[in-house]
Amino acid sequence: MVPPATFTSYYGRPVLKASPWKDDIPAYLFLGGLAAGSSLLGAGADLTHRPRLRQSSRVAALAAISASMAALVHDLGKPSRFVNMLRVAKPSSPMSMGTWLLTAYGPMVGLAGVAELAPGRLGRLLAPLARPAGLVAALTAPAVASYTAVLLADTATPAWHEAYRELPFVFVGSAAAAAGGLGMLASPVAESGPAQRLAIGGALLELGMERRMERSMGLAAEALHEGKPGRLWRTAERLTALGAVTALGARRSRVLGVLSGAALLTGSACTRFAIFEAGQESARDPRYTVVPQRERVDARQG
Amino acid sequence: MTTNPALDAGWVDPPPRQGFFTDTSICIGCKACEVACKQWNDVPDDGMQLLGSSYDNTGALSGSTWRHVAFIEQPVPAVSLGMPKIGLPGQQSGAERTDFRWLMSSDVCKHCTHAACLDVCPTGSLFRTEFGTVVVQEDICNGCGYCVPACPFGVIDKRVGEGVKNEGIAQKCTLCYDRLHDGLTPACAQACPTQSIQFGDLDELRERAAARVEALHDSGVPSARLYGESPDDGVGGLGAFFLLLDEPEVYGLPPDPVVTTRELPQMWKKAGLAAATLLAGAIAVFAGGT
Numbered sequence: 319m320v321p322p323a324t325f326t327s328y329y330g331r332p333v334l335k336a337s338p339w340k341d342d343i344p345a346y347l348f349l350g351g352l353a354a355g356s357s358l359l360g361a362g363a364d365l366t367h368r369p370r371l372r373q374s375s376r377v378a379a380l381a382a383i384s385a386s387m388a389a390l391v392h393d394l395g396k397p398s399r400f401v402n403m404l405r406v407a408k409p410s411s412p413m414s415m416g417t418w419l420l421t422a423y424g425p426m427v428g429l430a431g432v433a434e435l436a437p438g439r440l441g442r443l444l445a446p447l448a449r450p451a452g453l454v455a456a457l458t459a460p461a462v463a464s465y466t467a468v469l470l471a472d473t474a475t476p477a478w479h480e481a482y483r484e485l486p487f488v489f490v491g492s493a494a495a496a497a498g499g500l501g502m503l504a505s506p507v508a509e510s511g512p513a514q515r516l517a518i519g520g521a522l523l524e525l526g527m528e529r530r531m532e533r534s535m536g537l538a539a540e541a542l543h544e545g546k547p548g549r550l551w552r553t554a555e556r557l558t559a560l561g562a563v564t565a566l567g568a569r570r571s572r573v574l575g576v577l578s579g580a581a582l583l584t585g586s587a588c589t590r591f592a593i594f595e596a597g598q599e600s601a602r603d604p605r606y607t608v609v610p611q612r613e614r615v616d617a618r619q620g
Numbered sequence: 621m622t623t624n625p626a627l628d629a630g631w632v633d634p635p636p637r638q639g640f641f642t643d644t645s646i647c648i649g650c651k652a653c654e655v656a657c658k659q660w661n662d663v664p665d666d667g668m669q670l671l672g673s674s675y676d677n678t679g680a681l682s683g684s685t686w687r688h689v690a691f692i693e694q695p696v697p698a699v700s701l702g703m704p705k706i707g708l709p710g711q712q713s714g715a716e717r718t719d720f721r722w723l724m725s726s727d728v729c730k731h732c733t734h735a736a737c738l739d740v741c742p743t744g745s746l747f748r749t750e751f752g753t754v755v756v757q758e759d760i761c762n763g764c765g766y767c768v769p770a771c772p773f774g775v776i777d778k779r780v781g782e783g784v785k786n787e788g789i790a791q792k793c794t795l796c797y798d799r800l801h802d803g804l805t806p807a808c809a810q811a812c813p814t815q816s817i818q819f820g821d822l823d824e825l826r827e828r829a830a831a832r833v834e835a836l837h838d839s840g841v842p843s844a845r846l847y848g849e850s851p852d853d854g855v856g857g858l859g860a861f862f863l864l865l866d867e868p869e870v871y872g873l874p875p876d877p878v879v880t881t882r883e884l885p886q887m888w889k890k891a892g893l894a895a896a897t898l899l900a901g902a903i904a905v906f907a908g909g910t
């Protein structure tokens with residue numbers, strides 16, 4: 319397909335409005351994914367008697383979900399009105415669904431995480447609650463990791479909307495890679511097997527789905543390849559691939575595990591920022607709006 | 621078949637759907653609509669810049685601009701009147717002489733039949749009125765900004781400006797909800813001196829618009845076309861639709877807008893599959909030994 323050389327716009331101005339969201343939102347996407355993956359690792363480690371992996375994963379999930387909630391609230395125009403999110407439950411609004419999901423997930427992560435950290439009496443009091451809380455968190459975690467793809471895709475922003483078929487898989491892959499990476503970083507070699515496998519599997523899923531996504535997005539894929547988002551996208555790809563390869567040696571060498579974890583965490587963050595920025599750019603440039611829509615109209619008119 | 625979005629939203633026995641028909645062929649670019657809107661709705665000043673785009677120094681719709689008059693200067697082939705050419709006889713001027721035309725159009729929120737802004741709003745601040753219009757309840761909006769990238773027309777935006785009224789809250793045209801309650805015409809339509817902005821029952825406006833296009837075609841303006849009048853388009857038709865003299869993108873309008881939530885069921889399905897994949901993967905990595 320040869321894209322039309324020219325298109326018409328109103329003084330080159332955007333047709334759409336880019337989201338008013340700042341870095342808080344891609345940071346939230348990354349941290350939410352990290353928390354979700356860590357909750358899964360934490361629950362699995364708990365059930366398979368890997369106390370160090372369990373502990374580090376539960377604490378990581380708690381830290382990540384707390385930071386991501388702070389980022390979400392900070393991004394509001396009226397942070398004091400955050401509770402207005404709880405007035406309604408609207409299936410047509412992924413943000414509403416996400417808020418309810420986090421309302422169920424967050425406290426469970428909190429319980430499991432605090433149980434690991436609390437000393438003395440409080441620790442003993444919470445101990446019996448930690449496993450059920452951790453399991454409920456793990457069962458809601460996959461949705462926490464994937465709904466954020468719908469959050470972005472359910473907009474008119476070309477590079478987000480056109481990615482809707484593969485974006486949830488990219489996001490869960492990215493979440494698994496980040497959480498697995500952190501698991502390798504924070505737990506001893508003797509316990510890090512599941513983290514290693516999650517990291518490699520997540521990275522492969524992410525990388526594979528990204529290639530598919532680039533092909534199915536049409537013109538909007540160009541937003542992922544140019545300028546700042548393009549640089550982030552290429553960095554993410556390299557770090558994720560590097561992290562996956564390095565992870566193969568993580569069971570023999572702690573150093574390799576740490577390096578792999580760092581690469582995967584940074585790669586996952588770069589993926590989220592690249593996709594976020596590509597969307598913003600695709601909304602600001604009228605080409606991404608006008609060209610595909612004009613093609614649709616012309617095709618209909620024959 | 622015209623749907624009434626007010627009925628779909630649960631209003632019992634609503635009044636007829638109200639809307640705008642903006643006939644750009646008779647717009648004279650006076651911006652009375654912009655001024656009347658600002659004044660009636662107490663919309664704050666958002667600065668004045670010289671944008672170098674003909675007489676348009678407003679730029680675009682925003683949280684503090686609810687009507688925006690676009691000005692397009694277009695070259696059109698000069699009509700030869702058989703008059704003597706300018707310059708010395710026999711001299712070649714090089715450039716061919718062209719004439720130009722001015723297109724002017726007052727843009728506004730489209731009050732979509734299927735409104736993405738309203739669909740994605742997580743607080744219920746955006747709602748469907750009994751008149752079928754889409755309005756922000758400013759005391760409920762928490763400024764999440766989700767409606768902004770959701771709108772396929774780039775209409776709604778969070779209001780910016782240090783200390784202005786409703787700073788950080790999503791704002792847009794209300795089709796003068798307050799005036800409608802009192803049986804008044806919205807401020808812009810009331811102020812428009814040429815009736816380029818017409819207000820009324822949407823069904824009636826659609827009939828009027830169809831007749832107007834036909835009249836323009838008959839009088840030698842084949843480029844006249846309606847935009848957003850059809851309930852079969854990607855947003856179910858616009859509550860505020862237009863008569864244009866060129867392609868929509870010339871005016872900064874999307875040629876084929878689609879409400880993003882049309883694909884939402886597939887999106888949730890994909891997200892569900894992805895979540896299941898992650899859960900299965902997590903189980904597998906623990907099943908796999910050491």
Ligand code: SF4
Nearest residue numbers: 729730731732737771
């Ligand atoms: S034009 Fe945009 S802001 Fe207006 S009703 Fe449609 S989606 Fe909402």
